[in-house]
Amino acid sequence: MPPETPRRAGPRPGPKPRLSREKIVRAAVELGPEEVSIGTVAAALGAAPASLYRYIDSLDDLLAAAVESVFAATPLPSAGRGWRAYLEEEAAVRLDLLIRYAGLLPERSADLIVIVSRRFEQLVQGLAGLGFPVEEAVLAVDAVVDLVHDGAAQISHLHDPDDPARPSPAMAAALALYSPDVRAAVEGVLEAPREHLWRKLTLVLDGLAARRETPD
DSSP states (O other): OOOOOOOOOOOOSSOOOOOOHHHHHHHHHHHOTTTOOHHHHHHHHTOOGGGGGGTOSOHHHHHHHHHHHHHHHSOOOOSTTOHHHHHHHHHHHHHHHHHHTTTTOOTTOHHHHHHHHHHHHHHHHHHHHTTOOHHHHHHHHHHHHHHHHHHHHHHHTTEETTEEEEEOHHHHHHHTTSOHHHHHHHHHHHHOHHHHHHHHHHHHHHHHHHHHHSOO
């Protein structure tokens, strides 16, 4: 009986996958930031990893495009429940997005700047439709956006990435400088950073409400 000839790995049956940058980015979004790599995206598309480089420059390029895609597709808040709920909804959605993609947001990406600017315009126009003067709407949206972006950046640096139950080295060094009562209060922030951020947002919105009740 002749020896069995080893089988060579041949091409996969069926048509070759038709790739596009849009399909590759969509696959990356569906995988989520924790799972994205050139290999996992290629596997999800049934393609060879090298074939993706015809449409993307690098993994960083893919991650930036995925974040831009998610940001562009995020629905605007509903204006039907009033200006305060409108800004709170935007803050909540934006915070979730920023924390989920912490470290991946391409801050200087031209495409993301266009998307963020367009969203800023839409939010301002939404407030204007609720009776805000445009200047006041710009002030309100800018205050909320800055607060949320700054808060998300702080949250991402509060804890040790290797041990989330512990403060980051920088935060631990800061805690050591505080008096006992201040340290205890700050440790409370570390235990519930989102709730702390929301309290700060409430403070801003309360001030905006008071400002609207007593206009200049």
